[in-house]
Amino acid sequence: MFVLKSVVHYVDGHSVDVVSDQWSLGQWARYANTHGMNGDPKDAGYLSILFLRYCAYATLFRDSVATGRPTFETWDKTVIEVEQVDDEPVDVDPTNPAASGDS
Helix, strand or coil: CCCEEEEEEECCCCEEEEEECHHHHHHHHHHHHHCCCCCCCCCCCHHHHHHHHHHHHHHHCHHHCCCCCCCHHHHHCCEEEEEECCCCCCCCCCCCCCCCCCC
16 A cells, blocks of 8 residues: 655644555646656656655645645645655554644
């Protein structure tokens, strides 16, 4: 199962833990395809960074798809870094895949 744990660090100084899943990966692939990019997260450099950022964005705003959410570009301006955390196993609650704990 695809699970990606990361920490979003915002310009205003706060951070949020995020656990992305296959749905977020699919959203990234759709975004990359729509914007003429190779959506392979294993590509080095810029696409890898964009992949982390977009998966975090898709996860954070998963429940806002129908009710409205900021564009990725608007949200991305508020983020300093999305840091991948892979030092411990991730326990995903299947009833709430965006939940990942408090920051």
